[in-house]
Amino acid sequence: MAKRVGIDKDAVVRAAAKIADDHGWDALTLARVARKLHIRSPSLYNHVGGLEGLRRELKLLALRDLNTALSRATVGKSRDDAVRGLATAYRIFVKRHPGTYAATTVAAPKNDPAMEAAASNIVETILSVLSGYGLDRREGLHAIRALRSTVHGFAALEIAGGFGIPLDVDKSFEWLVSALLAGLSAACSRRTS
Known part of the structure; x- marks a missing residue:
């Protein structure tokens, strides 16, 4: 079957992202994507490997877009300013793309090199930001988990009207980030004493 002019894998994945963001990750179906693109569901198989393939592509898009947002928010910043930029960018991403973001909340499968690379890029971006605190890699990974869990929880409660x-x-979020920064500074002080 010939591909419809103007429809490619990127268009399919972007349409899926819009559906996920508007209606939730669980509402994503091939039928919905096909309707949005004004094509028949079987035509999607020219671009993605069914719903599982579509979800994989959407997760890759989400990881890449999140990393881009985090990277842009921290360019030219260091230590506390970089962490504030990172936390704010993460929160904004979750709020703007709740359904797409949901794809990032499950660990990447170990047998998918593209997925591993996209997830690893986020880790490396955040470790780079945290390097100013003198944390070793293991401490940095603990800090990433703390930062991710905290900002994720805050943003999830926020979009749910919690x-x-x-x-x-916004003031509560500033307070939260200040508390995280105090924890990072304390970890840095323990390391240097």
């Missing part, structure tokens, strides 16, 4: 108290959410 902050009902009439208090500025």
